[in-house]
Amino acid sequence: MTAYDVESGDQVHPGRPVTVDRYTAGARLNHWVTAICLVLLALSGLALFTPSLYFLTGLFGGGQWTRTVHPWIGVVLFVSFFGLFVRFWKANLWKAEDGTWMARMRDVLGGHEENLPEIGKYNAGQKVVFWAMSLLIIVLIVSGFAIWDQYFAQYTTIDQKRWAVLIHAMAAVTIICVWIVHVYAAIWVRGTISAMTKGRVTGGWAWRHHRKWLRELVSGKK
Amino acid sequence: MANFEFVTSPAPTKDIKVGLGDGDLVKRSASTVSPPAKALTPVAKLIDVSKCIGCKACEVACLEWNDKRIPVGENVGSYDFPPDLTPNMFTVMRFTEWVNPQSQNLEWLIRKDGCMHCEDPGCLKACPAPGAIVQYSNGIVDFDHDKCIGCGYCVKGCPFNIPRISQVDHKAYKCTLCSDRVAVGQGPACAHACPTHAIVFGTKDEMKKHADDRIKDLKSRGFANAGLYDPPGVGGTHVMYVLHHADQPQIYANLPKDPHISPIVEVWKGLTKYAGLAAMGAFAVIGLVHHVVTGANRVSPEDEANAEKLTGGRP
Numbered sequence: 259m260t261a262y263d264v265e266s267g268d269q270v271h272p273g274r275p276v277t278v279d280r281y282t283a284g285a286r287l288n289h290w291v292t293a294i295c296l297v298l299l300a301l302s303g304l305a306l307f308t309p310s311l312y313f314l315t316g317l318f319g320g321g322q323w324t325r326t327v328h329p330w331i332g333v334v335l336f337v338s339f340f341g342l343f344v345r346f347w348k349a350n351l352w353k354a355e356d357g358t359w360m361a362r363m364r365d366v367l368g369g370h371e372e373n374l375p376e377i378g379k380y381n382a383g384q385k386v387v388f389w390a391m392s393l394l395i396i397v398l399i400v401s402g403f404a405i406w407d408q409y410f411a412q413y414t415t416i417d418q419k420r421w422a423v424l425i426h427a428m429a430a431v432t433i434i435c436v437w438i439v440h441v442y443a444a445i446w447v448r449g450t451i452s453a454m455t456k457g458r459v460t461g462g463w464a465w466r467h468h469r470k471w472l473r474e475l476v477s478g479k480k
Numbered sequence: 481m482a483n484f485e486f487v488t489s490p491a492p493t494k495d496i497k498v499g500l501g502d503g504d505l506v507k508r509s510a511s512t513v514s515p516p517a518k519a520l521t522p523v524a525k526l527i528d529v530s531k532c533i534g535c536k537a538c539e540v541a542c543l544e545w546n547d548k549r550i551p552v553g554e555n556v557g558s559y560d561f562p563p564d565l566t567p568n569m570f571t572v573m574r575f576t577e578w579v580n581p582q583s584q585n586l587e588w589l590i591r592k593d594g595c596m597h598c599e600d601p602g603c604l605k606a607c608p609a610p611g612a613i614v615q616y617s618n619g620i621v622d623f624d625h626d627k628c629i630g631c632g633y634c635v636k637g638c639p640f641n642i643p644r645i646s647q648v649d650h651k652a653y654k655c656t657l658c659s660d661r662v663a664v665g666q667g668p669a670c671a672h673a674c675p676t677h678a679i680v681f682g683t684k685d686e687m688k689k690h691a692d693d694r695i696k697d698l699k700s701r702g703f704a705n706a707g708l709y710d711p712p713g714v715g716g717t718h719v720m721y722v723l724h725h726a727d728q729p730q731i732y733a734n735l736p737k738d739p740h741i742s743p744i745v746e747v748w749k750g751l752t753k754y755a756g757l758a759a760m761g762a763f764a765v766i767g768l769v770h771h772v773v774t775g776a777n778r779v780s781p782e783d784e785a786n787a788e789k790l791t792g793g794r795p
Binding site: 460 | 510608632633641645753755756757760775776779783
């Protein structure tokens, strides 16, 4: 039986250095479609969130176009993220070592991997990002439909729309903060980005950050 | 001599030449404006509900002046036509059959609904498009359709449920208080058309004074609770009502008793905006500082060697 955190396509290639396949081409494509949507949504949403960023509507062809395309991009993101959810949910289930990892946040932020438990394909931080994104995207699409007046104005009362627009704004701010954490972590932990560009990481990276996952892949190979 | 005081009506409209322009703006959506050097005299439309006969001449005049047409409708069981405001119909007479519990009289309450031109306009507060909603120093709140993006935020901001979004050009519409007429010294079209002078227009002070006379008259006729509707919750309005039962405005087709901009809207356009920008900025700055302090988290040669050992070191 394969471990919970081994995903399809995960594979070790012995050599110097060892390389590990982490994301299939499908997963990477799925990720980048979602990523582009999220960035476009953040830009178009922020344009309508505060007057100081209204100039961002210029990227989308003006205010009317920004108002028009934003919800459609949201629909694409929802469908795309659903694909990621199906791929990644199992490996993001919470495990005992995740609590220990969280409790040692000081070592995490200090880069002292030697003090942290061995972890699977995703650490607790990645899991929090995954579940936060999943939850927030549901909140955003539901509240978004309530304020998509072009097609759905008649289904909600004005007071419900007021709540929806407030919740939509707060969820959007939160997801942008989660996104900043996600991007920053990928930059700070060197060797990570190649997982989503080339699909593979070095064995050393896997040993340092996801040793349990690496051991599972190696033992599965034997 | 008659033992009642005859209350004269002012002319249905009063010419106030103002020439509204960008220099007269006191508020502009999603922007800051410097107050105009010379503020215009605040104006107001006064609607005396007690004098309204429900003829809908105001609706016709509104359609005529604004060059709008509405489709032939169907009877929905009341005199209201159209049954609600639409992107083309900026004013609607709302008919209520109300039994006065004291007198047991059936009273036919007819309220001309439309934009109230709030001193503190919720639509303008909610609007994200710079200059799409403006307020002139005479109090008129106006939509600039060239700048409107059709997001519907004004609908959420308005405490009176007034703006309507067109499904044709996706822009918001409402009563302009005939700002284009007022700008050239004409009163609103509806006031001109009103055969009973139930709708009058002038400076806000004049209209309040006229309302006082009307209220005195109504009280002398037994309407003890007659009064002026100029709700302070939105800073007062530039469209006011004389109501025979000012103590219960809600009987006039749900005219709100104490309207104010919804606290949800206030939190959304206030705290959320500033706290949100601060939070996003803080996350970015914390990341930057963390990277500067901690340095990159790099994979060491030992890590690579350990991985090679684990995989058996085979090439």
